[in-house]
Amino acid sequence: MKRLTIFICLLSIGLAGNAQKYLTKNGFIGFFSHTPMEDIKGDNNQVAAILDISTGEMVFQALVKSFHFDRALMEEHFNENYMESDKFPKSSFKGKITNLSSVNFSKNGTYDVTVEGDLTIRDVTNKITAKGTIEVITGGINASSKFNLSPEDYKINIPGVVREKINKNMEVTVTMKYEPIAGK
Amino acid sequence: MKTYVKVALFVVTFIALAAILAALYMFNLKHTDMAKAKPHFVVSAVTLQKEFETDETAASKKYINKILEVTGKIASVKSGMNNSLNVSLDTENDLSDINCALPAVKDTSAFITGTEITLRGECSGYLIDVQLNNCALINKKK
Numbered sequence: 001m002k003r004l005t006i007f008i009c010l011l012s013i014g015l016a017g018n019a020q021k022y023l024t025k026n027g028f029i030g031f032f033s034h035t036p037m038e039d040i041k042g043d044n045n046q047v048a049a050i051l052d053i054s055t056g057e058m059v060f061q062a063l064v065k066s067f068h069f070d071r072a073l074m075e076e077h078f079n080e081n082y083m084e085s086d087k088f089p090k091s092s093f094k095g096k097i098t099n100l101s102s103v104n105f106s107k108n109g110t111y112d113v114t115v116e117g118d119l120t121i122r123d124v125t126n127k128i129t130a131k132g133t134i135e136v137i138t139g140g141i142n143a144s145s146k147f148n149l150s151p152e153d154y155k156i157n158i159p160g161v162v163r164e165k166i167n168k169n170m171e172v173t174v175t176m177k178y179e180p181i182a183g184k
Numbered sequence: 185m186k187t188y189v190k191v192a193l194f195v196v197t198f199i200a201l202a203a204i205l206a207a208l209y210m211f212n213l214k215h216t217d218m219a220k221a222k223p224h225f226v227v228s229a230v231t232l233q234k235e236f237e238t239d240e241t242a243a244s245k246k247y248i249n250k251i252l253e254v255t256g257k258i259a260s261v262k263s264g265m266n267n268s269l270n271v272s273l274d275t276e277n278d279l280s281d282i283n284c285a286l287p288a289v290k291d292t293s294a295f296i297t298g299t300e301i302t303l304r305g306e307c308s309g310y311l312i313d314v315q316l317n318n319c320a321l322i323n324k325k326k
Contacts (some may be wrong), residue, residue, distance in 0.1 A: 025272075025281075025283060025311075025312055025313055026262050026264060026270045026283070028264060028265045030265060030266075042265075043265060043266055043268065044267060044315075045264030045268050045270050045285050046283050046308075046311070046313070046315050048283055048312050048313075049313045060313055062311075063308045063311055063315055064308075065248070065249075065306075065308030065317060066285065066308045066309075066315050066317050068268070068287055068317060068318060071211070071212070071213065071214045072208055072213045072214055072216070073211060073213050075215070083271075086248075089244075089248075089309050090309075090311070111288055132236045160262065175265065181292065
């Protein structure tokens with residue numbers, strides 16, 4: 001609830017006519033793990049994200065239950081055994097672009113960025129750094145990144161029997177298509 | 185071979201085969217077919233959003249993990265990754281919609297902004313929007 005309030009606050013600042021903030025409610029976060037035994041792939045196309053181009057601050061929020069898997073059983077195990085989504089329904093990231101000066105938000109183009117911040121999964125918060133790109137387009141901003149996460153860093157318990165089926169490094173893909181908040 | 189040995193062998197083989205088949209079935213199990221599933225709740229987009237806005241805890245308890253059939257006016261249609269489609273249904277709150285994820289949509293002709301549609305899916309909770317996962321379009325007979 002507290003996080004939601006923060007979101008609404010950020011939104012209302014945006015609505016007050018500040019063209020510095022960009023929003024998407026259909027951002028994409030996917031993860032992929034490959035082992036010779038099994039490929040695991042989960043997609044979430046309902047990530048809420050805000051980007052403030054004046055400070056470079058980024059906030060992502062995702063519902064764990066909004067991850068979709070092709071196999072129903074995999075989705076069930078993900079929610080019940082690993083992520084315990086009834087107990088920890090939301091995951092979030094709050095961070096900042098560290099090289100904001102190298103992005104020209106008034107000129108269309110693709111810029112390399114580094115983002116640093118706190119990632120919270122299952123109420124465990126870790127500092128992460130990821131490389132990505134910011135693409136400035138007419139009427140919006142696209143952001144994307146790819147990095148690795150280890151399930152063990154977030155106290156995700158993987159029993160020995162299935163440990164070999166899940167890669168120790170999950171590949172995480174982030175793709176956001178932001179739209180300006182102001183002027184709605 | 186004695187008869188009881190034969191019977192025992194038969195039973196063991198049968199159980200082993202059944203176990204393998206059951207494991208394969210579980211592994212390949214598809215998601216609930218939302219087009220055929222019986223919804224736990226039939227609700228309008230406006231009412232659903234209002235319930236979450238008024239009391240998130242109560243609404244979460246009532247709706248999360250349940251199959252909802254939601255009717256509303258399409259506010260926006262966005263294509264997601266891997267052929268998925270995101271359809272938002274309008275509510276009385278300008279900031280908060282019903283955000284429905286439809287996996288692997290082939291025919292998108294029914295999804296036109298401004299038209300009223302009915303979708304069935306599993307409720308995954310409330311962020312800014314109320315989110316439904318694994319949704320399917322429900323054709324209403326007029």
